[in-house]
Every structure is written in C-alpha cells, then in structure tokens.
Amino acid sequence: MTDETQSTTVGAEPSEAADATPFAPAVLTRLVWALWVASVGVLGMRFLSGSTAPWQAFGAVTVDGLTVLLWIVVTFFSGIIHSYSCRYMAGDSGLTRFFTRIFGFTVAVMVLAAADHAALFVGAWLAMGLVMADLVGHVRGWSQAQAAAGLARRYFVGSSALVGTALAVLWWQTGATTVSGIAAATSSLSGPSVFLAGSALVLAAAIQSALLPFHTWLLSSMTAPTPASALMHAGFVNAGGILLLRFAPVVTIEPSVMLAIVLLGTISALGGKLLKSVQTDVKRRLGCSTVGQMGFMLMQAGLGFFGAAITHLVLHGFYKAYKFLSAGSRVERAAPSAAAERDSLGLVGVAVAAVSAVAGGAVFVVTTGKGGEFDTGLLLTLIVVVSTMHAARTTLGQGDLPVAARLAAIPLVLLPAVALYGLVYNAIRTVLSGLPIVTAATTLTPVHGLVAVAFVSSYVAIDTGVYRRSRRLYVALLNASRSPTTTMTTSTEDYNEY
Structure with missing residues (x-):
C-alpha cells in the first residue's frame, strides 16, 4: 500500500439472512x-x-x-x-x-x-x-x-x-x-x-x-x-x-x-x-x-x-x-531462493530425449493416422516430436527428483499422454463424422517449411535459454x-x- 497511515474499516457483522443461499x-x-x-x-x-x-x-x-x-x-x-x-x-x-x-x-x-x-x-x-x-x-x-x-x-x-x-x-x-x-x-x-x-x-x-x-x-x-x-x-x-x-x-x-x-x-x-x-x-x-x-x-x-x-x-x-x-493456490508468501539446479543428465539425457521424441511421434502417427503421408500431417507430426522432446528435456532437468523417477516418467506419463490424445482425437472425429469437412490435409508448401523451421528454432532458443539473454527482446515482450x-x-x- 502506498499510504501506510491508511485506517482499516471493518464492516458490520453479516446477519443470518445475508448468509442464506440466494x-x-x-x-x-x-x-x-x-x-x-x-x-x-x-x-x-x-x-x-x-x-x-x-x-x-x-x-x-x-x-x-x-x-x-x-x-x-x-x-x-x-x-x-x-x-x-x-x-x-x-x-x-x-x-x-x-x-x-x-x-x-x-x-x-x-x-x-x-x-x-x-x-x-x-x-x-x-x-x-x-x-x-x-x-x-x-x-x-x-x-x-x-x-x-x-x-x-x-x-x-x-x-x-x-x-x-x-x-x-x-x-x-x-x-x-x-x-x-x-x-x-x-x-x-x-x-x-x-x-x-x-x-x-x-x-x-x-x-x-x-x-x-x-x-x-x-x-x-x-x-x-x-x-x-x-x-x-x-x-x-x-x-x-x-x-x-x-x-x-x-x-x-x-x-x-x-x-x-x-x-x-x-x-x-x-x-x-x-x-x-x-x-x-x-x-x-x-x-x-x-x-x-x-x-x-x-x-x-x-x-x-x-x-x-x-x-x-x-x-x-x-x-x-x-x-x-486453482490459481489462488499459486499465491504464497515466501523468501527469494535460488532456483533448483537443472540436471539434464548430459549426453544420456540428450539421447533419452531424442528417443522419446521419436517414440512420441510414432505413437502419434499410429493412434491418429496423421503424418504417414507427405502432406500437412507431416508438419503436425514434427511439432508433436518437438513438443515431446521439450517435455522430455524439461522432465529430465528436474534436479530435485531422483534420476530413476525422471527416467520412469517418460514411458509411464509422457508417452501415454500422447496415446491418450490420439484416442480422444479418434473419439471426437467419430462424433464429428457427419460434418461436411473434418479433415482436409493439403500438400506441403515453402510456407509450411518456414513454419517447421520456426518451431525447431524456437525449441532450441527456449531449451538453451538464449532468448533470455536479449534485453531488447525482454522489453519488446x-x-x-x-x-x-x-x-x-x-x-x-x-x-x-x-
């Protein structure tokens, strides 16, 4: 508060009628x-x-x-x-x-x-x-x-x-x-x-x-x-x-x-x-x-x-x-503390994240049927691969968790989540089957290629933290x-x- 001398006003005690459910x-x-x-x-x-x-x-x-x-x-x-x-x-x-x-x-x-x-x-x-x-x-x-x-x-x-x-x-x-x-x-x-x-x-x-x-x-x-x-x-x-x-x-x-x-x-x-x-x-x-x-x-x-x-x-x-x-549960009073150190497990972590990304893309293709042909479904599959890799890297970087728990989270949580999305997609696609157009995949163009480059570049920038080093970008955001x-x-x- 800017006025430290401001007095506190306490309202009247509510009556039983006011407490009744409207x-x-x-x-x-x-x-x-x-x-x-x-x-x-x-x-x-x-x-x-x-x-x-x-x-x-x-x-x-x-x-x-x-x-x-x-x-x-x-x-x-x-x-x-x-x-x-x-x-x-x-x-x-x-x-x-x-x-x-x-x-x-x-x-x-x-x-x-x-x-x-x-x-x-x-x-x-x-x-x-x-x-x-x-x-x-x-x-x-x-x-x-x-x-x-x-x-x-x-x-x-x-x-x-x-x-x-x-x-x-x-x-x-x-x-x-x-x-x-x-x-x-x-x-x-x-x-x-x-x-x-x-x-x-x-x-x-x-x-x-x-x-x-x-x-x-x-x-x-x-x-x-x-x-x-x-x-x-x-x-x-x-x-x-x-x-x-x-x-x-x-x-x-x-x-x-x-x-x-x-x-x-x-x-x-x-x-x-x-x-x-x-x-x-x-x-x-x-x-x-x-x-x-x-x-x-x-x-x-x-x-x-x-x-x-x-x-x-x-x-x-x-x-x-x-x-x-549940946003109110995020508000708390705490003293500043150093952020938990990120431990991405080095080359092992990179290998695990890469394998997880490929596995996530494969699960996506199998469960949804998208990405198997040279059309816009391939770009969507690439984005799923990049997103899976980012999620895997984030999970592996949780230094406050045991290594075994971080490694187990990928096959037990991450990949099943991709499969669950595929199942939900198939169910919703079935419900929407009577509509004129539900799927209209098109051939890939140079614009789609630029989109793919943008997503991959953004992943690299976010994962490495490069984007945090630019004051101009910070002010622009x-x-x-x-x-x-x-x-x-x-x-x-x-x-x-x-």
Whole structure:
C-alpha cells in the first residue's frame, strides 16, 4: 500500500439472512447440470439411432455431432463453474447478476452450437461476446474493470461485424440463408467472394480466440472474477476454432486463406509462449498461455485437421478451467531462493530425449493416422516430436527428483499422454463424422517449411535459454503484453475496499 497511515474499516457483522443461499445461484446451478444430463442423453440417442445425419428443426436449428459435443463440454464446464462460484462469489453485491450472466453465456453458446440460420448464428455470436464483456466488467464501481469491459466489447462487436459481413457475402453469392445451405453451395462461389468471406471469418476467429495482435482484450480481462476467467479461457476463446470448422467448406477453397490461418496460428503459438516468460502475475501468465494454445489450435485448422483443432480446444478447456479455478493456490508468501539446479543428465539425457521424441511421434502417427503421408500431417507430426522432446528435456532437468523417477516418467506419463490424445482425437472425429469437412490435409508448401523451421528454432532458443539473454527482446515482450493504461490494476487502493 502506498499510504501506510491508511485506517482499516471493518464492516458490520453479516446477519443470518445475508448468509442464506440466494435463490438464483442455487436454481441456475441445478438447471445447468440438468442441461448437461440432457446433452448426454441427446448423444446417447444419436448413438443408439446409428445415424450421423443432422437433426433439423424450423429451418433455423441443426443438431449434429459438433452441436452435441459442444453442448456436453460447455454445460459440464459451466456446471463446474456454477458450483464453484456458489462459494467463491458468496457475499458479492452482484451475486444474482453474476449467475444470470454465466448462465446466459452458457445458453448463448448452446444456441450458437445449434444455430443453422445465418441471422441466428450471428445473433448468438454477438450475444456471447456481449455477455462475456459484461462479466469482465462485473465490478461496477471499479474503473479499470469498466475500461476492460469496454475494450472487450469493442473487439467482440468488431468480430460479430466480420461474421455478419462474411455471411452476407456468402448469402449474396449462393442465395442460401443457412450455414448448411452455404456449405452445400460452395461450388457456386467465385474467387474474390471466397477470399473476402474467408478472410472475414479468419479475422473474426483470430479476434475471438485472442490471437496476436488481437490479444490485448484478453490480457486486459483479468478484472473479471476468477470463475468468469475460467469460463472465458475454457470456452469463450474456443469459438474461433468452432467458427472455422462450421465454415470449413468455405475457408478450404482458397489455399491462401488456409496458409494465412497457419501463419496467424504459428505467430500466436510461439508469441504466446514468449509473452508468458516475462509475466509475473498468475492470471496474466495463464492468459499468455491461452494466446499460445489458441494459436496452435487455429494452426491445426489451417493445416486442414479441423477434428484435431476441436480435440485441442476440448482438452485445453479442461486444463485451463482447472488452472484458473486453482490459481489462488499459486499465491504464497515466501523468501527469494535460488532456483533448483537443472540436471539434464548430459549426453544420456540428450539421447533419452531424442528417443522419446521419436517414440512420441510414432505413437502419434499410429493412434491418429496423421503424418504417414507427405502432406500437412507431416508438419503436425514434427511439432508433436518437438513438443515431446521439450517435455522430455524439461522432465529430465528436474534436479530435485531422483534420476530413476525422471527416467520412469517418460514411458509411464509422457508417452501415454500422447496415446491418450490420439484416442480422444479418434473419439471426437467419430462424433464429428457427419460434418461436411473434418479433415482436409493439403500438400506441403515453402510456407509450411518456414513454419517447421520456426518451431525447431524456437525449441532450441527456449531449451538453451538464449532468448533470455536479449534485453531488447525482454522489453519488446513486456511492451507487447502491456494492457491499455485505463485497464491496468497497478494500484491496490483503486479496488481494495479495506
């Protein structure tokens, strides 16, 4: 605190009535879990019917594999966050408003997942963004929160305008007013209209998923209550991948659009990792991690593996929801101490990491069927190999663990994790089998070669620590991750009620 003479004000003791569980949180929590049970039931009905054909109603709604998958995932995450918030948000003056917003967000995502009519799709996309912006500015008397909400709102309205523009162009060219109708009429699209609509969809996805250089709204959104941040990072930012899968028949027509997705994703995947390295705040580190993870997700879509992108967003959702809801456990008071010495086991460690990387790539190819041909699947396999090597080197470098434990962790944890990803991918690909396009691998180009070089170079720079020696890079990363001044929470007196 800057004012050491500031007096402490203690509020009145809460009454028994104030401690009573409010009506809205209890009811909405039960309702969202009921929606999850119903979603699982719908999946069971589709499985028992043995048909992958979508169910359509009123010319505006379509329930297909992607719809059911998203319903199950979003209601599960929302149920966890509703239940968690019952205690976390207890005593908040806007408790009912908070629960109404997170439930409304859940409904908006469910509508988006099932929307087939273009107007309904754009309306759900806009509603989803506006509700999330309101959650970012949940604390009404906090000027930084309101500034962050305003910034997020502008980004989301811009994203919605891009989606609306793309659908208007597609309607003008095809005469179709539904997403499924547009997918069925892509053969009538011309070059300029495809490029315009595809570019608008890619930019909308990049904004919603907070890819560089549109990441500012995400790093400014830390004013949101932690449960809202968990919902944002586990669900909201995933909408970019969902958008590209829904309009895969459009974005895959023009190769330059797919290459643009790969480049945007690569820049964010690597840039998010570097931005994370200069953060000291727990939630901002998680935010930068999300920028990188969403970049990798969209890069998978750009390589033509839309099913892999959906698999990534589901797994990332579980991981990031847990990390945000447990963020408080990372805050502790401790004296500075020397970092644990890294012991990478010398040449033995290098050999073990190399063998592990090759084994990880082999497991990936066997379980997913990707990477066996000379196409973009080969690049994805290379990234898995590099990631496995990095994980193996990190594990082997944990000097505070016995050597036997470090060596055992690779066959017992690391490689099974790659296999588990493959199994989850196959299951999700089966659920999505009724969609027009789930996989559209393309031939490799020099641009893909540059992406491969970038990933390998970044691995070498991070593993050797070379990137830490540049003060210019450090300052550039700090500037790139700097939020607008009006949203910065650097003075605790601005929001500490005591």
